Amino acid sequence: MNLYDLVILQYNQIFDLYKIDEDIKEYLTFPKNEIMVNYPIRLDNGSVKMLKAYRVQHNNVLGPFKGGIRFSQDIYLDEVKSLAFWMTIKCSLQNIPFGGAKGGIKINPYEYSISELERISKGYSEVMYKYIGENRDIPAPDLGTNSQIMDWMTDAYQKKGRTHNCSVFTGKSIHCGGSKGREEATGFGVVECIKLWARKKNIDLCGKTYIVQGFGNVGSNTAILLSQLGMICIGVADHTRCIKSEEGFNVYKLQQHCKEYKNIEKYPYGENINKEDFFSLKCYVIIPAAKELVIVGEEDGNKLNCELVVEAANGPIDTEAETIILNKGIEIIPDILANSGGVVVSYYEWLQNKRCEYWTKKEVLEKLESRMEDTFNLVYEKSKIEKISMRNACYILSIQKIAEKIKRRKLF
Ligand code: NAD
Numbered sequence: 012m013n014l015y016d017l018v019i020l021q022y023n024q025i026f027d028l029y030k031i032d033e034d035i036k037e038y039l040t041f042p043k044n045e046i047m048v049n050y051p052i053r054l055d056n057g058s059v060k061m062l063k064a065y066r067v068q069h070n071n072v073l074g075p076f077k078g079g080i081r082f083s084q085d086i087y088l089d090e091v092k093s094l095a096f097w098m099t100i101k102c103s104l105q106n107i108p109f110g111g112a113k114g115g116i117k118i119n120p121y122e123y124s125i126s127e128l129e130r131i132s133k134g135y136s137e138v139m140y141k142y143i144g145e146n147r148d149i150p151a152p153d154l155g156t157n158s159q160i161m162d163w164m165t166d167a168y169q170k171k172g173r174t175h176n177c178s179v180f181t182g183k184s185i186h187c188g189g190s191k192g193r194e195e196a197t198g199f200g201v202v203e204c205i206k207l208w209a210r211k212k213n214i215d216l217c218g219k220t221y222i223v224q225g226f227g228n229v230g231s232n233t234a235i236l237l238s239q240l241g242m243i244c245i246g247v248a249d250h251t252r253c254i255k256s257e258e259g260f261n262v263y264k265l266q267q268h269c270k271e272y273k274n275i276e277k278y279p280y281g282e283n284i285n286k287e288d289f290f291s292l293k294c295y296v297i298i299p300a301a302k303e304l305v306i307v308g309e310e311d312g313n314k315l316n317c318e319l320v321v322e323a324a325n326g327p328i329d330t331e332a333e334t335i336i337l338n339k340g341i342e343i344i345p346d347i348l349a350n351s352g353g354v355v356v357s358y359y360e361w362l363q364n365k366r367c368e369y370w371t372k373k374e375v376l377e378k379l380e381s382r383m384e385d386t387f388n389l390v391y392e393k394s395k396i397e398k399i400s401m402r403n404a405c406y407i408l409s410i411q412k413i414a415e416k417i418k419r420r421k422l423f
Contacts, residue, residue: 012329014303015089018096020330025406028399034423035414039099042092044068050138052130064135066114066142066150069095072416073103075146076112077354079153079182080135080160082120090303091115094153094325098354101347103409105386107358112148114139120155121273132160133167140171145178145365151357152182154302157228158194162187178364181357190360192375193353198232199376200352201323203383204344205237205296208319211391220259220294222246225301226269229323229350233298234262246292247281249274249301253289254281290314299327306332315341322346337400345402347409348390355379 019040026036046066051059065088068076078098091113099111116135120128142148152161161183168179183189192199209216220243223230227249234244243259251274254260260281268278290297290306291314299305300323306312307328312335320336321344322328328336328343336343359375362368394404417423 012304012307013089014093014326017304017326017329018093021402021406022096024330024403025410028403029407031410031414032418035410035417038417038423039070039096039410039413042067042069042095043071044142045088045092046139046142047088048138050134052127052134055124055127062131062134063117064114064138065091065116066139066148067091067095067112068142068148069111069113070099070413071110072413072420072422073099073110074108075110075144076148077102077107077109077151077357078112078114079151079353080156080164081113081115081153082118082131082155082160083115084117084119086115086117093303097325097347099413100406100409101351101354103412104347104390104405105351105355105382106412107354109149109354109358112150113153114150115153128160129163132163136164136167137171140168143168143179145176145361149178149357149361150180151353152228154227158182158184158187158189161189176364178361181360182353183360188360188364190356190363190375191370191372192379193356193360194228195232195236196356196375196379197229197323197350197353198234198236199379200355200383201229201233201298201300201321201349202236202240203352203380204349204387205319205321206240207384207387207391208342208344217241218243219296220245221296221298222248222255222289222292222294223298223300223323224248224289224305224327225299225324226265226275227301229353230298230300231262231266231269233300233323235266238262242296245294246284246289247275248286248289251276253284253286254278255284255292256281291316293317295319296321299324301327303327304329306336308332309335312336313339315339317341319344321349323350325350333400333402343401345400345405347405348386348401351386352379352383355382 094113177188303326312332
């Protein structure tokens with residue numbers, strides 16, 4: 012399935028449920044700008060390689076474009092368009108004065124040396140220079156990228172622009188203007204959603220089991236925070252393998268291993284299981300935290316044996332599987348809410364950079380906690396009162412805000 016088909020299917024459901032202006036529907040269906048550039052980098056062996064880079068700027072009615080940059084061999088234009096669209100929805104839902112964008116480079120980051128990655132990152136920043144900016148488009152890390160890559164990109168941007176301004180990228184390291192709490196922000200937001208959901212249901216999470224796909228930034232930070240609640244991780248998967256453990260994994264050790272080796276391929280604990288069987292493991296919560304479209308169609312939807320699915324990754328479930336999962340009585344906390352903690356703290360980083368302020372980690376995470384709670388409650392109540400899915404509640408709350416601004420400004 013092309014990821015943009017999923018976007019359109021999800022988006023159209025809202026217009027079937029609510030009377031929203033057809034002009035808005037048409038307007039938000041298309042991104043404003045689709046930028047594709049091929050640029051050269053020199054490899055360590057002396058040869059030159061051309062790389063394909065993307066930046067899609069979906070919408071900026073609410074503020075400058077905002078969205079991550081991913082390094083992925085599988086990236087394609089419609090994927091970036093989808094992720095940019097979801098950023099527009101996410102920022103509006105969280106009341107952040109940003110629009111939506113996304114970018115990426117078609118590479119497998121694990122195949123390049125550190126010095127090659129530095130040249131790749133700086134090259135991207137240079138070729139995208141004229142399209143980005145602190146009040147125009149503010150990139151951040153995503154799949155396959157991290158704070159080091161944001162530091163390199165910031166360096167290239169500052170050199171080209173002869174500026175010390177660092178608010179054009181978020182997700183930087185603390186040494187280069189990053190915000191305390193940004194590294195774990197997305198996982199923190201995911202866990203807040205799980206806690207808030209459990210509170211609504213009067214459920215004690217201590218001792219409850221979960222499985223997580225992806226043990227990078229989002230997956231590992233989510234797991235660490237869940238272990239602090241006494242939850243037990245009984246299954247982990249990444250692009251190399253899937254493992255399970257009845258007594259539960261030590262997620263601290265696993266995170267350390269992944270930081271060192273970049274995957275779980277040689278992790279010495281746990282029992283191997285087939286990729287196809289991973290999501291059928293019986294547990295309380297399933298957390299896809301790797302990539303899109305991993306639970307698709309009737310067969311996958313029927314496999315799930317849990318109470319709650321939390322979409323830490325963007326777009327992990329297609330509409331067919333979603334319908335089956337919801338009909339089975341399993342609840343889904345959708346990506347646009349569950350993983351929005353990252354962009355919230357990116358916004359805090361941008362604010363700190365602009366004001367030359369440095370907030371403590373406690374301040375940052377307290378602000379994030381309270382924002383996640385407000386938004387979660389809004390979404391949850393709407394979904395219960397109107398008997399709609401939490402995803403549809405997110406979409407409608409978000410689109411109504413954008414539509415109102417468009418109407419008042421008489422944009423078209
Ligand atoms: P990451 O690169 O740090 O980690 C990705 C993880 O997914 C790794 O463990 C990798 O092995 C695994 N993975 C990659 N391809 C896979 C495959 N085909 N099958 C199974 N596992 C695979 O990335 P991240 O920043 O943790 O992002 C993960 C997801 O969360 C993405 O969907 C991203 O868009 C979303 N997200 C990230 C942030 C953020 O702040 N980093 C914010 C919002 C959403």
